[in-house]
Amino acid sequence: MDEHKKVPKRIAQTVLNSLKGGVVPRIGLPYITVGRKNEIEALLHDVDIVSEGGASFRFIVGRYGSGKSFLLQTIRNYVMDRGFIVADADLSPERRLQGTKGQGLATYRELISNLSTKTKPEGGALTLILDRWISAVQNEAIQETGLSPDDPALAAATDRKIYAVTASVSELVHGFEFARLLSAYYRAYVEGDDERKAKVVRWFRGEYALKSEAREALGINIIITDDDWYDYLKLFAAFFRLAGYTGMFIMIDELVNIYKIPNAITRQYNYEKMLTMYNDTLQGKAKYLGILMGATPQALEDKRRGIYSYEALRSRLAEGRFSKPGARDLLAPVIRLEPLTAEEMLVLCEKLAEMHAGLYGYPRSVTTEDLVNFIKIEYGRIGADQNITPREVIRDFIELLDLLYQNPKMNITELLSSEEFSYAKSEAVSDETDAGFVEFTI
Secondary structure, eight states: OOGGGOOOHHHHHHHHHHHHTTOOOSSOGGGTOOSOHHHHHHHHHHHHHHHTTOEEEEEEEOOTTSSHHHHHHHHHHHHHHTTEEEEEEEOBTTBOSSOSSSHHHHHHHHHHHTOBOSSSTTSOOHHHHHHHHHHHHHHHHHHHHOOOTTOHHHHHHHHHHHHHHHHHHHTSTTHHHHHHHHHHHHHHHHHTOHHHHHHHHHHHTTOOOSHHHHHHHHSOOOOOOTTTHHHHHHHHHHHHHHTTOOEEEEEEEOTHHHHTOSOHHHHHHHHHHHHHHHHHHHHTOSOSEEEEEEEOHHHHHOTTTSGGGSHHHHHHHSOOTTOBTTBOOTTSSEEEOOOOOHHHHHHHHHHHHHHHHHHHTOOOOOOHHHHHHHHHHHHHSTTHHHHOOHHHHHHHHHHHHHHHHHOTTSOHHHHHHSSSSOOOOOSOTTTTTTSOOOSOOO
16 A cells, blocks of 8 residues: 555554444545445535535435445545535434334434534534534624624624524524524523523424423424424524535435334325425425435335335336346436445455554555455355345455454465354345344445
8 A cells, every 4th residue: 555545543443443343434434435436426416416505315225234324424424525514313213204202303303413514523513513603603794894803883793694694594484483593592602691502402402392391491482393303404404504514414324114113104104204305305495405315125115114115205216117237327316236346345355454454563465366265255155146245245354354463374265264264144135024123234
């Protein structure tokens, strides 16, 4: 590896540990990204549309371990670099798009608690975003008026700029109350009232359970509910743009948890909410908002319980007659992840071998020929052409590198044929049916 491409040890450690544990690392993805060029280009086309005031909605569909979460994380990092705010959440039995016991609101809360920016990529960025907005408006007012920070006239000029933003937001559904809360936060910021700031943030996070609580705390007779939480994400997207960001991306993974809901009517309500979100992006009812959702093929295609069981979605999302493996329409709303080729996996293993050697400070001993043999063995397993996933190959390979590092007298050929090296069993054979709905997804 060239000197300028050396991976910092902190990043190498995180990447290798995450991959060995079967999860996607939050950092270091550019060092290990292979393939997916077409899929990434298609999603970056959406990024351009959203940055210009449009909206987009895509489903990323692939089996467990096929690369869904990896692709979502790659796009997440890219859009944050472009000045977007990202909110991501995994669905679960407690988090859905719609529910009778607060499951929809729970998803909203998770998204808001995971709000991330380039400077705060680990989430929890809401207060930072609000404070940065007010500070930026004050600085703009100083530059435009030439007034000193202590001049009362500057406060009036700042008020006018803040009002311009809140007035713009107030025109949207639920925007009036949202604008009042933005104004309340601004007043609390100026007056140094941290307690009132915290109350406003608590409201934005959907943490008031009763209208009476919100009325007592903030004089607002409305709270975010299971039914309308998505409207507030649209408001946030509009506000973030006015606050100086490029737009907002929402990433929701593990749609299989809707597929798993036993009650047919509850499932239908969730698909109805999904349809509303999808239609909004197509009809121009959302602006500066991109939505990405991750699903397995069965969660999408099963006509009894999956997304395709809801006719209005099936008719919009089903592939046309001309789309087939190797020639997918990447401008369609569903992006299906093609399996990585053996050649792409070879390139990935090369990168991992370099990273491992750099982290532990030894000269790389695994040759390209060794890697070819490893890939041949992996892909030569019975059913591998259908069932092998990048996650399994990666975990096997990192285990192999660890064993070689700890047993320097052994060579890769010995290890590949020894009982010490046990291949990961394919978790994907049974797909959703009884795979335990594996929570990690590369």
